[in-house]
Amino acid sequence: MADTTTVEVDTDVHDRLAALAAARGLSLRAYLAELAAAQESQAALARAARAFDEAVVRPGFREGFARDFA
Template sequence: MADTTVKVDTETRDRFAAVAASRGQSVRAYLAELAIEEENQIKLGRATAAFREVTGQPGVAEAFDREFGGLPSVVSANRAA
């Protein structure tokens, strides 16, 4: 893949460099990972909106409960080991 230049102010450049260094990455690798993470967040937001729309329709939750027996019980995080 060909290289390109992105112009940012020096403060932003330094912040990216500091975060990348703290993660043991180059700025290039950090920005590539950040772009993937942001794309995934956008996809998750779309999926969440679609899920809310579908589950908000009358009868959907009841149909789920009939088909799958409802949601599992919540296990307390304070159980003794």
């Protein structure tokens, strides 16, 4: 079994999370794992978008991109 820990939240927050998990047919543990994975993915996507935004202003980037992927 994986290591576990306890997270304390207000009863209202627990009940809301449990209801969201139940609506998806998940345990609260599985739902929280999905939420963590989704947030990690969103953070990675945001980092990639920022890197792309920084790259497109470099001289020659747009031309090279169009040449290689157009």
